Amino acid sequence: MSRKDHCSICEKETEKGIYLLRVFICEDCEEEMIDTPADDPKYDYFVKRMAKAHRSMIPS
Template sequence: MNRKECCSICSREAEDGIYLLKLYICQDCEREMIDTPTSDPKYDFFVKQMKKAQRAMIPS
């Protein structure tokens, strides 16, 4: 039985994904991030989400 994790990008629970350092990224977001050109406004969204998730990992 697969365990569901919360995606650091879209905040949905998913069974299939990857860990980038300690950040979980679902398979859908991973694919979309890879396929999104830097000129697409969605690219900025992904960058902001990664920064936000990274900051959440840093202890206060």
């Protein structure tokens, strides 16, 4: 049985993806992040989602 995780970017549940500093990113978001140029407005969205995900990993 495969483990499913929730993507920190799109919040979909999937079996396929990567962990980046303990943050799970699905294959679709990973590919889109890699292909998004820094001057695209979507880039800022990815940066903010990653920052939010990393902040949630820091214990209070």
